[in-house]
Structure formats: C-alpha cells, structure tokens
Amino acid sequence: YHMKVGDEDVELLLACPNSHNTSNFSNFTFSPRSLPWEEMACYTFLMFTDLELDVLFNIRRETLARFILFVEKGYRDTPYHNWRHAFCTVHFAFLLIKNLDLIKQGFITPLESLALMVSCVCHDLDHRGTTNSFQTQSGTVLANLYSSEGSIMERHHFAQAVCMLNTEGCNILDGIPREQYTKCLDLIRDLILATDLASHFRVFEEQQKLLVEFQKHKEDQRRLLLCLFMTACDLSDQTKHWSVARQTADLIYKEFFTQGDMEKTMGSSPVESMDRDKAYIPSLQIQFLDNIVIPLYGLISELFPEAECLVKAAKLNREGWTTADALFSTQWDRGGHELLSNPELDEQV
Numbered sequence: 171y172h173m174k175v176g177d178e179d180v181e182l183l184l185a186c187p188n189s190h191n192t193s194n195f196s197n198f199t200f201s202p203r204s205l206p207w208e209e210m211a212c213y214t215f216l217m218f219t220d221l222e223l224d225v226l227f228n229i230r231r232e233t234l235a236r237f238i239l240f241v242e243k244g245y246r247d248t249p250y251h252n253w254r255h256a257f258c259t260v261h262f263a264f265l266l267i268k269n270l271d272l273i274k275q276g277f278i279t280p281l282e283s284l285a286l287m288v289s290c291v292c293h294d295l296d297h298r299g300t301t302n303s304f305q306t307q308s309g310t311v312l313a314n315l316y317s318s319e320g321s322i323m324e325r326h327h328f329a330q331a332v333c334m335l336n337t338e339g340c341n342i343l344d345g346i347p348r349e350q351y352t353k354c355l356d357l358i359r360d361l362i363l364a365t366d367l368a369s370h371f372r373v374f375e376e377q378q379k380l381l382v383e384f385q386k387h388k389e390d391q392r393r394l395l396l397c398l399f400m401t402a403c404d405l406s407d408q409t410k411h412w413s414v415a416r417q418t419a420d421l422i423y424k425e426f427f428t429q430g431d432m433e434k435t436m437g438s439s440p441v442e443s444m445d446r447d448k449a450y451i452p453s454l455q456i457q458f459l460d461n462i463v464i465p466l467y468g469l470i471s472e473l474f475p476e477a478e479c480l481v482k483a484a485k486l487n488r489e490g491w492t493t494a495d496a497l498f499s500t501q502w503d504r505g506g507h508e509l510l511s512n513p514e515l516d517e518q519v
C-alpha cells in the first residue's frame with residue numbers, strides 16, 4: 171500500500187476550504203464522524219495549521235499535506251481501526267488543546283502539542299483489527315518482532331510512524347533542530363505505547379496522583395498528563411452523543427467477533443467479549459465505561475473543570491446502555507447483535 175502520494179493529491183489537499191465551515195468544529199460536542207470521508211485529510215491539515223504547528227516548527231505545507239495523505243494510506247479498511255478512527259483521535263487532541271487552552275496555560279509545550287497531534291494521527295497505523303494476544307497466539311510476524319517487549323501492535327504502529335517520517339518528502343519534523351527532533355520522536359514513542367490497554371491500567375494509578383498537585387514545570391509530570399490525553403483521545407467517541415458511542419461499539423464488536431471467529435477456526439476459544447455467541451454487549455459496555463472511560467474523563471475534569479461536559483456525556487452513554495439492556499434483554503432471543511445496529515435503538519435512549 172506504500173504507493174507514492176501524487177503531487178495532484180497534494181495540490182488537492184492544499185486547496186481545501188480554508189474555513190471550518192462547520193461552526194462547532196472546535197466544540198467538544200462536535201462529532202468528527204459526521205464529516206464526509208474524503209474531507210478528513212483536509213481537516214487534519216487545517217488543524218495543524220490552525221495551531222500554527224507549521225509556522226512554529228518550520229513545516230513546509232506540501233510536506234505536511236504529503237505526510238497526512240501518506241498516513242491516510244497507512245490505515246487499512248477495518249470496521250473500526252481505520253483512518254476515520256485516527257481522524258477522530260487527532261480531532262479530540264485539537265479540542266483539548268483549544269478548549270483547555272493547554273499551550274497558553276503552560277500545561278504542555280508547543281513541541282509536546284506537536285508530538286500529541288502526530289501521535290494521534292499515527293497511533294493505530296496498519297492495524298489489522300486484531301489484538302496483541304491474537305498476534306502471540308497465531309504467531310504473526312509482528313509477534314515474532316515485538317512479543318518479547320509486549321505492546322506488539324503499538325510497537326508496530328510506532329515503527330510505521332517512523333517509516334512515514336523517513337519517507338521522501340513526508341518528514342514534517344525535518345525542520346526541527348536535532349535535540350528537539352529526538353525529544354519529539356521519544357515522546358511520540360511513549361504516547362503511541364500509552365494506547366496499549368494493558369499499559370493504561372499500570373499508569374493510571376500514577377496519573378491519579380497527578381491530581382494532588384500537578385507541577386506543570388516538571389517534564390515527567392507533563393509526560394504523564396500527555397499519556398492521559400492520549401488515551402482520552404483514543405476513547406473520545408464515548409464523550410459524544412449516544413448514537414456515536416453506540417455506532418462505535420457496533421464497529422468495535424464487529425472486529426472483536428471476527429477475531430473470535432478466527433480463533434474458533436484456529437481451535438482456540440476466544441474471550442467472552444470476542445465470542446459472538448457469549449458476548450452481551452450492553453453489560454460489556456457498561457463495564458468498560460465504569461472501569462475505564464468514566465474514571466479517565468473524571469480525572470481530566472478534576473484537573474480541568476472545562477472538561478466536566480466529557481464525564482457527563484460518558485455517564486449519559488452509560489445510561490444509554492442500561493436502557494438498551496432493558497430493550498435487549500426483552501428482545502435478545504429475537505434480535506441478538508443485529509438490534510445494536512438498529513437505529514430505532516437511538517430513539518429509545
């Protein structure tokens with residue numbers, strides 16, 4: 171898939187509309203899933219230039235355009251882990267920077283904001299729609315490469331990001347002095363590795379201590395905060411309207427159940443959440459929201475009161491699943507998972 175990005179593609183992207191014609195584009199309530207697929211590259215470009223990252227870090231516009239188009243090509247056509255997910259992730263990073271005023275308030279440096287935006291865009295590059303344990307169990311090439319260090323997929327996503335940056339005409343970091351370049355790449359590595367669910371549990375304890383008294387002049391504390399933002403960006407669909415959160419769950423379980431089917435044909439039995447015959451999505455989603463999503467945005471809203479609306483939205487979505495649960499359990503035997511993709515569900519919630 172590493173076809174060259176044509177110059178006409180670059181021209182097309184540079185000609186994209188210079189205004190976010192959707193007025194609430196910079197609002198937490200805006201859903202990036204509402205934009206047409208072919209406009210996402212252009213809006214990604216606009217977010218980088220809106221933050222003046224091109225000016226601050228001496229990034230040539232055609233290099234930025236070519237990098238974005240190349241990253242788009244670096245994603246596969248899976249139900250969830252595709253270019254649309256990468257776009258949702260980087261859009262939320264943009265929302266955090268704008269709405270929490272992170273740079274002007276000194277919570278993160280401009281270089282850290284660049285690393286956050288690039289990490290979000292690249293964080294799931296070349297995802298195959300399968301988990302780390304699936305790589306190990308089926309002995310994939312990626313497992314052979316990375317299983318000794320763990321976070322198999324995340325190490326691959328980072329390797330792909332480095333590969334993009336080392337591609338002729340795509341290195342958006344080549345205008346940065348050597349030691350800042352190294353620091354930025356080191357940050358991108360940490361931030362992409364932070365999107366491994368397993369490492370999130372390990373780090374979340376430490377991040378909660380941040381709440382006690384966050385010292386923004388300490389680099390190691392800012393790094394913990396950036397990892398927290400990274401997982402918040404990765405999960406951001408859960409802070410949007412119910413119909414978005416529900417549709418995302420639908421896509422994720424499409425991937426999970428496909429993996430479960432593959433595991434069954436390979437003779438191993440999948441975990442419950444990947445077994446279409448055992449998984450009960452409403453309760454799995456309530457658990458996920460209670461154990462991961464709500465605590466995460468809860469911590470962010472304690473550090474940043476402006477982010478209160480995110481916890482509220484996540485809690486609303488949790489209520490959505492209890493309503494769906496009531497609906498599902500009555501009709502479960504009749505509808506099964508198909509009920510999930512039934513738009514009528516959105517009316518009930």
Ligand SMILES: Cc1nc2ccc(C(=O)NCC(C)C)cc2n2c(-c3cc(OC(C)(C)C)ccc3Cl)nnc12
Pocket residue numbers: 301364365366367368370401404405408418419422441443444458462
């Ligand atoms: C709506 C929603 N439901 C989920 C339900 C279950 C799981 C899951 O992985 N369960 C364990 C496996 C062994 C069955 C993930 C879910 N998930 C994620 C997600 C988050 C990730 O990690 C961070 C960002 C660090 C939390 C990494 C990957 C993914 Cl797909 N994004 N949205 C969701």
Ligand SMILES: [Mg+2]
Pocket residue numbers: 293294365366
């Ligand atoms: Mg990932």
